[in-house]
Amino acid sequence: xxxxxxxxxxxxxxxxxxxxxxxxxxxxxxxxxxxxxxxxxxxxxxxxxxxxxxxxxxxxxxxxxxxxxxxxxxxxxxxxxxxxxxxxxxxxxxxxxxxxxxxxxxxxxxxxxxxxxxxxxxxxxxxxxxxxxxxxxxxxxxxxxxxxxxxxxxxxxxxxxxxxxxxxxxxxxxxxxxxxxxxxxxxxxxxxxxxxxxxxxxxxxxxxxxxxxxxxxxxxxxxxxxxxxxxxxxxxxxxxxxxxxxxxxxxxxxxxxxxxxxxxxxxxxxxxxxxxxxxxx
Amino acid sequence: xxxxxxxxxxxxxxxxxxxxxxxxxxxxxxxxxxxxxxxxxxxxxxxxxxxxxxxxxxxxxxxxxxxxxxxxxxxxxxxxxxxxxxxxxxxxxxxxxxxxxxxxxxxxxxxxxxxxxxxxxxxxxxxxxxxxxxxxxxxxxxxxxxxxxxxxxxxxxxxxxxxxxxxxxxxxxxxxxxxxxxxxxxxxxxxxxxxxxxxxxxxxxxxxxxxxxxxxxxxxxxxxxxxxxxxxxxxxxxxxxxxxxxxxxxxxxxxxxxxxxxxxxxxxxxxxxxxxxxxxxxxxxxxxxxxxxxxxxxxxxxxxxxxxxxxxxxxxxxxxxxxxxxxxxxxxxxxxxxxxxxxxxxxxxxxxxxxxxxxxxxxxxxxxxxxxxxxxxxxxxxxxxxxxxxxxxxxxxxxxxxxxxxxxxxxxxxxxxxxxxxxxxxxxxxxxxxxxxxxxxxxxxxxxxxxxxxxxxxxxxxx
Ligand SMILES: Cc1cc2nc3c(=O)[nH]c(=O)nc-3n(C[C@H](O)[C@H](O)[C@H](O)COP(=O)(O)OP(=O)(O)OC[C@H]3O[C@@H](n4cnc5c(N)ncnc54)[C@H](O)[C@@H]3O)c2cc1C
Ligand SMILES: Cc1cc2nc3c(=O)[nH]c(=O)nc-3n(C[C@H](O)[C@H](O)[C@H](O)COP(=O)(O)OP(=O)(O)OC[C@H]3O[C@@H](n4cnc5c(N)ncnc54)[C@H](O)[C@@H]3O)c2cc1C
Ligand code: SF4
Ligand code: SF4
Ligand code: FES
Numbered sequence: 001x002x003x004x005x006x007x008x009x010x011x012x013x014x015x016x017x018x019x020x021x022x023x024x025x026x027x028x029x030x031x032x033x034x035x036x037x038x039x040x041x042x043x044x045x046x047x048x049x050x051x052x053x054x055x056x057x058x059x060x061x062x063x064x065x066x067x068x069x070x071x072x073x074x075x076x077x078x079x080x081x082x083x084x085x086x087x088x089x090x091x092x093x094x095x096x097x098x099x100x101x102x103x104x105x106x107x108x109x110x111x112x113x114x115x116x117x118x119x120x121x122x123x124x125x126x127x128x129x130x131x132x133x134x135x136x137x138x139x140x141x142x143x144x145x146x147x148x149x150x151x152x153x154x155x156x157x158x159x160x161x162x163x164x165x166x167x168x169x170x171x172x173x174x175x176x177x178x179x180x181x182x183x184x185x186x187x188x189x190x191x192x193x194x195x196x197x198x199x200x201x202x203x204x205x206x207x208x209x210x211x212x213x214x215x216x217x218x219x220x221x222x223x224x225x226x227x228x229x230x231x232x233x234x235x236x237x238x239x240x241x242x243x244x245x246x247x248x249x250x251x252x253x254x255x256x257x258x259x260x261x262x263x264x265x266x267x268x269x270x271x272x273x274x275x276x277x278x279x280x281x
Numbered sequence: 282x283x284x285x286x287x288x289x290x291x292x293x294x295x296x297x298x299x300x301x302x303x304x305x306x307x308x309x310x311x312x313x314x315x316x317x318x319x320x321x322x323x324x325x326x327x328x329x330x331x332x333x334x335x336x337x338x339x340x341x342x343x344x345x346x347x348x349x350x351x352x353x354x355x356x357x358x359x360x361x362x363x364x365x366x367x368x369x370x371x372x373x374x375x376x377x378x379x380x381x382x383x384x385x386x387x388x389x390x391x392x393x394x395x396x397x398x399x400x401x402x403x404x405x406x407x408x409x410x411x412x413x414x415x416x417x418x419x420x421x422x423x424x425x426x427x428x429x430x431x432x433x434x435x436x437x438x439x440x441x442x443x444x445x446x447x448x449x450x451x452x453x454x455x456x457x458x459x460x461x462x463x464x465x466x467x468x469x470x471x472x473x474x475x476x477x478x479x480x481x482x483x484x485x486x487x488x489x490x491x492x493x494x495x496x497x498x499x500x501x502x503x504x505x506x507x508x509x510x511x512x513x514x515x516x517x518x519x520x521x522x523x524x525x526x527x528x529x530x531x532x533x534x535x536x537x538x539x540x541x542x543x544x545x546x547x548x549x550x551x552x553x554x555x556x557x558x559x560x561x562x563x564x565x566x567x568x569x570x571x572x573x574x575x576x577x578x579x580x581x582x583x584x585x586x587x588x589x590x591x592x593x594x595x596x597x598x599x600x601x602x603x604x605x606x607x608x609x610x611x612x613x614x615x616x617x618x619x620x621x622x623x624x625x626x627x628x629x630x631x632x633x634x635x636x637x638x639x640x641x642x643x644x645x646x647x648x649x650x651x652x653x654x655x656x657x658x659x660x661x662x663x664x665x666x667x668x669x670x671x672x673x674x675x676x677x678x679x680x681x682x683x684x685x686x687x688x689x690x691x692x693x694x695x696x697x698x699x700x701x702x703x704x705x706x707x708x709x710x711x712x713x714x715x716x717x718x719x720x721x722x723x724x725x726x727x728x729x730x731x732x733x734x735x736x737x738x739x740x741x742x743x744x
Binding site for chain 1: 453455491492493497499519520523525532533536539543548553554555556557630678680
């Protein structure tokens with residue numbers, strides 16, 4: 001059992017938690033993820049490690065209340081226990097040789113991009129960050145992000161905060177202004193990563209995306225997380241989750257992620273009405 | 282006592298095929314006391330004991346059967362478990378026709394003695410009526426780490442714990458049992474049996490650390506730093522192979538591992554569990570082994586109207602246990618033998634809508650000694666299916682090998698180990714599917730047992 005030691009609501013639909021998992025914390029590196037299972041009836045759900053504290057033995061996760069499992073997790077409180085919490089999974093980010101980087105985050109993806117930005121910044125790499133949100137109300141981690149990079153560019157789709165527009169618009173204008181990034185990290189919804197990769201391609205800027213296919217085990221034994229990268233089949237949980245954005249078949253990934261949509265939607269409605277969420281203490 | 286000369290085994294009481302193909306309860310109900318004693322009477326107590334040589338762990342077959350015939354079921358249990366820790370499991374899943382029963386002299390003129398059924402009966406009887414409680418032996422203070430909680434890890438752990446070794450099993454999944462819990466379905470091997478075996482090990486003092494991936498959470502080197510004197514790798518062969526034909530990324534194409542894990546480990550078939558799974562109408566399972574049979578029979582039970590087994594060789598070459606093939610046919614699984622998939626087609630949403638196949642014929646024997654299937658040109662046809670399950674084999678996961686200095690693996694990714702289980706790295710032993718590639722429960726158990734002996738000798742040599 002793994003205890004929730006802190007819980008912080010970042011906005012209406014995003015929650016941060018620190019979970020006591022000393023063995024995972026001892027090994028965690030940026031770019032890796034964990035899988036949790038709430039209780040005996042739960043699914044195994046992957047979440048990126050957004051931070052870790054080796055001394056305290058805790059792992060930080062930031063998640064959007066998407067469907068059944070994440071909604072139920074969001075209803076748990078400090079001191080409660082999660083049945084299973086396994087990791088660190090996936091390959092750590094490879095920051096080798098990077099000198100000037102732009103991290104692009106979309107929505108909750110900012111939470112996942114933020115540790116990468118921080119790690120790079122701490123290494124002395126020049127880091128810009130573009131963080132995009134739908135509107136002002138859901139902006140998260142602004143201070144943390146600002147502290148983790150040289151320039152933070154905040155955008156909202158409706159212009160209610162920061163600059164109006166999509167992250168891709170901002171990225172394009174920065175690239176055009178001759179920023180000369182050697183690498184762009186894009187982390188967020190698949191559609192956003194697809195368009196970021198399309199923007200960087202003509203500039204020939206190496207682009208890393210963090211993929212989020214549906215997973216079961218996270219150890220390479222089911223193949224459910226397979227993605228097509230450069231025409232080859234890769235298992236995102238062991239070969240990734242980070243890949244070269246210019247080689248990923250995003251359309252296929254979007255289709256695959258929608259496979260259980262109807263079933264999940266029903267399950268998601270079901271929890272709110274019937275159990276109010278939490279099944280276990 | 283006069284032997285029972287009936288040429289046939291006592292039939293196994295079973296659920297009706299058309300009832301059981303809609304539920305996940307166990308197919309076979311097991312012998313009653315009377316059936317078991319009657320079946321035991323068919324054994325001729327042969328001096329040469331050919332049956333024993335057919336069993337990979339040399340269960341003392343005529344002896345235990347003799348005890349059954351006498352009604353001494355406790356005695357029979359003791360005889361079996363002197364060489365086989367998990368008889369309730371082996372009795373159910375061993376491919377007896379190619380092992381013990383395949384060598385039985387009664388099989389020359391009729392059916393062999395139902396050795397597997399008797400083994401199962403004795404184990405089940407003991408589970409219900411056995412008295413002695415499992416006790417933790419006095420610790421000898423020597424720490425051994427076991428990676429993986431499949432049959433090979435469990436048997437290695439059991440043999441060591443029995444003699445007081447301080448054993449910890451590390452398991453990547455949230456439940457222990459390996460293929461016994463994530464692969465083989467409930468209707469063939471009730472999970473309560475596996476859980477009980479694991480509880481027994483715990484009662485003997487074995488610690489089970491789930492959610493721990495060796496190579497990620499902890500490395501083999503770190504295990505040694507933590508004070509483990511020896512490590513046994515029983516991590517299985519869990520990496521699924523795909524066919525690399527067009528259409529394998531379409532929605533509705535599963536590896537058998539994924540499909541079975543969703544159903545067996547994550548209980549997609551049970552109400553209340555959150556695990557989603559395709560609601561299939563027509564399913565094609567590619568392959569002819571136990572894994573394919575299990576996937577097909579699960580699909581049927583999950584509500585599919587039509588389920589095909591698509592296999593490129595003929596009935597004779599089907600690698601599955603004979604009983605599973607027989608059961609699958611009874612359950613209205615349709616066998617498309619000498620057929621091979623060529624391409625999977627999808628609709629505009631990327632969902633599987635049919636699978637194109639080609640007919641095959643058998644040519645000259647290949648390296649495996651089986652006749653090589655050859656494509657019949659122009660014989661292509663389509664199967665209308667919405668789900669395709671790929672069950673063409675698995676190989677060992679490279680994670681441990683790639684994170685452990687000095688541990689060698691062969692071209693297929695199998696860890697190199699000698700007969701006694703010693704690997705190329707001192708203090709590290711390995712066995713089961715991780716060494717042989719996908720094989721059988723009893724082979725994996727046998728390997729775990731042998732390695733336990735080697736580990737004892739190794740630790741003693743270090744004193
Ligand atoms: C390596 C990895 C890291 C991740 N890190 C984070 C993270 O740090 N924070 C976070 O909020 N989420 C993260 N995700 C995504 C998260 O795992 C999914 O959103 C998960 O499905 C939520 O589970 P649920 O039961 O709450 O929702 P579900 O009921 O499973 O899903 C709700 C809806 O989302 C769709 N969906 C299912 N899985 C995915 C997916 N993987 N991606 C996109 N849509 C999906 C479903 O079809 C459905 O419509 C990560 C995913 C991966 C693979
Ligand atoms: C669907 C199916 C049906 C089968 N039917 C039969 C049958 O009827 N009869 C028969 O004899 N055989 C059958 N087999 C084969 C048999 O189950 C295997 O040969 C046997 O289970 C191998 O045992 P093992 O202990 O070597 O490995 P496994 O049972 O595979 O166990 C390995 C365990 O190690 C864990 N692991 C892997 N990597 C790590 C790591 N890095 N860290 C921690 N843990 C790890 C895995 O999660 C797993 O739990 C079947 C197999 C399948 C898949
Ligand atoms: S362990 Fe398997 S092969 Fe050996 S006697 Fe029992 S059923 Fe037969
Ligand atoms: S070969 Fe058959 S008949 Fe002979 S001892 Fe073995 S089980 Fe009995
Ligand atoms: S999640 Fe199963 S192989 Fe990646």
